[in-house]
Amino acid sequence: MKPRRHVCDDCHQPIGNLEAVLVNDKLLHLNHFRCHLCHEIMDATAAFHTLSSSKVACTGCFSKNMAPKCNVCNEGIIDNGVTAAGKTWHSTCLVCNRCRKPLTDTFLLDPLGQPLDHDCFWGVRLQKIVADSFKQTG
Ligand SMILES: [Zn+2]
Ligand SMILES: [Zn+2]
Ligand SMILES: [Zn+2]
Ligand SMILES: [Zn+2]
Numbered sequence: 001m002k003p004r005r006h007v008c009d010d011c012h013q014p015i016g017n018l019e020a021v022l023v024n025d026k027l028l029h030l031n032h033f034r035c036h037l038c039h040e041i042m043d044a045t046a047a048f049h050t051l052s053s054s055k056v057a058c059t060g061c062f063s064k065n066m067a068p069k070c071n072v073c074n075e076g077i078i079d080n081g082v083t084a085a086g087k088t089w090h091s092t093c094l095v096c097n098r099c100r101k102p103l104t105d106t107f108l109l110d111p112l113g114q115p116l117d118h119d120c121f122w123g124v125r126l127q128k129i130v131a132d133s134f135k136q137t138g
Contacts, residue, residue, distance in 0.1 A: 008032050009054070024053055037061035071113075085109050096120050 006015040010032035019030040021044040033044050035058040042048050042058050049062040057066065059078070067076035068083075072093040080091045084107070094103045097114035108121040116124065 010034060023056060024050065026054060035061050037065060084115070085113055087113055089115070098124070 006020070006027055007013060008015055008020070008029045009026040010028050013029075015027055015029065020027050021030055021033050022028075023033065023044075030044060031041055033042050033056075034040065035042055035048075036051060036055040037057050038061050040058060042056070047059050049057050049059065049066065051057050051062075051066065063076035063078045065076070067078055068081060068088040069075065070077055070081075070090045070093050071087045072089055072095075075090070077088055077090055082089045082091050082094050087109075094107070094115055095101060096103055096107070096117040097110070098116060098120040101117055103115055103117055107115045107117055110116050110121065110124060
């Protein structure tokens with residue numbers, strides 16, 4: 001049986017009397033507390049995100065890789081998201097899919113989940129109704 005030593009989970013060297021952090025039951029040298037994705041050393045006192053039992057990511061990588069993606073620009077959304085019908089947008093990316101007007105508080109989704117303002121939504125509806133009625137009679 002090997003004696004249980006305090007070793008850093010990153011460099012596998014003894015912690016010794018260096019400063020260490022305990023993350024998800026693993027010890028790491030304070031200067032080996034890295035983001036799993038960009039491998040940058042993280043500030044253990046700042047915000048970070050746990051990916052799985054032994055992996056952590058900085059907020060920057062987390063937003064890029066794990067946060068909900070904007071339906072328009074595909075960038076991660078941290079705090080300015082708008083969610084509807086299971087999709088998420090940056091509030092700044094949320095524009096009408098037809099006329100590109102910024103959508104604020106009220107908007108509608110077409111059958112493909114694209115956001116539309118009221119005018120365009122009813123415009124599309126109307127076109128479809130007219131097209132369908134032509135199909136039926138023709
Ligand atoms: Zn280490
Ligand atoms: Zn990172
Ligand atoms: Zn966006
Ligand atoms: Zn519109």
